[in-house]
Ligand SMILES: NC(=O)c1ccc[n+]([C@@H]2O[C@H](COP(=O)([O-])OP(=O)(O)OC[C@H]3O[C@@H](n4cnc5c(N)ncnc54)[C@H](O)[C@@H]3O)[C@@H](O)[C@H]2O)c1
């Protein structure tokens with residue numbers, strides 16, 4: 593088979609391995625499972641509490657890879673089967689987390705437990721059993737940029753040293769404790785430090801991934817369709833939901849924060865390189881993002897509106913966006929990262945990876961998916977009387 597003939601970056605043939613993937617049923621996990629099934633011979637022990645986003649890979653049994661993927665419905669908070677799965681795997685990838693900002697200030701305890709306490713046994717089992725670990729952290733560990741503390745018109749704000757985020761140089765700058773937004777970033781930072789310390793003191797083979805706003809199909813949920821009506825997903829799903837319902841997109845505090853967005857399929861290429869090149873990936877922390885796709889949230893809203901008009905054929909609203917305060921949208925304790933540009937030196941040097949897809953192209957394919965998947969269901973839901981007693 594062609595897949596058997598694949599080689600790593602140093603020209604060595606790639607040996608098929610078994611991967612214990614925790615959080616495999618989520619957005620990133622579903623794309624990673626898809627890639628591993630379609631393009632490699634690796635086996636996946638997929639651990640999650642949900643399987644909806646990977647059910648197309650699990651059934652029908654006639655999939656050519658049906659003997660290479662197994663789903664284990666396990667809540668890692670309390671399930672003794674986890675250690676057994678880590679023991680039989682060669683590599684563990686931990687994706688499990690609460691990672692939607694609306695939860696950070698409203699459910700800070702769940703956020704801290706999920707991102708720190710629940711990850712502890714995973715790190716411990718890997719370390720004790722000499723198993724390699726790829727742990728998913730976040731770009732939020734950088735918090736705010738140094739430049740954000742300078743006066744608005746200060747020249748140094750234009751100097752990349754004051755805003756580009758480098759794994760081995762940049763500090764991690766969070767807001768005060770009462771701004772509970774940072775509960776997630778702080779928990780992720782502490783688990784990074786723990787993984788790093790296990791590497792330094794006990795020889796754990798690890799790689800830490802810091803995703804910078806990966807977006808694409810299957811991200812989060814559309815409120816009232818495949819998630820709670822009152823739920824607040826990440827910005828891609830919030831804006832998709834607004835567009836599908838023909839309502840204005842809500843710009844939190846005017847949408848002035850900046851983000852760089854990377855297409856999920858580009859980012860998954862980077863993860864596959866880490867999986868298959870342990871000698872180049874072990875001991876490293878990698879930014880994975882697309883520095884060329886920077887926009888303000890307001891610009892993102894405008895671009896999504898334009899793309900959605902094109903892919904759905906439906907005209908956009910005369911007033912396509914409205915401003916809302918962060919207190920109104922997220923509640924007390926919200927705060928924000930001002931700007932996120934990943935430095936790509938380390939991932940480039942170690943893995944030769946570069947993102948390819950422009951923001952326009954990735955929005956076009958993603959919004960085509962959103963329209964195809966949800967437009968009918970939204971129409972039906974909106975046609976229903978709100979509180980029918982019969
Ligand atoms: N998508 C991004 O741009 C992004 C950015 C930064 C960091 N990350 C990190 O990447 C990882 C995956 O993110 P995602 O976007 O796929 O999120 P996601 O919410 O879609 O996936 C997380 C998955 O983990 C599962 N999970 C959570 N707690 C669990 C538990 N106790 N037991 C079993 N399964 C559990 C969830 O059910 C979910 O399917 C997270 O650690 C997140 O912090 C993602």
Ligand SMILES: O=c1ccn([C@@H]2O[C@H](COP(=O)(O)OP(=O)(O)O[C@H]3OC[C@@H](O)[C@H](O)[C@H]3O)[C@@H](O)[C@H]2O)c(=O)[nH]1
Nearest residue numbers: 691693730732805825826827830842843844849889928
């Ligand atoms: O409807 C909305 C939703 C969000 N926003 C804004 O859009 C920006 C991006 O919001 P997202 O929900 O995508 O989340 P953030 O980029 O702030 O954080 C994310 O970063 C990386 C990961 O660790 C997590 O997935 C998440 O914390 C924020 O400034 C937010 O305030 C809106 O203006 N309107």
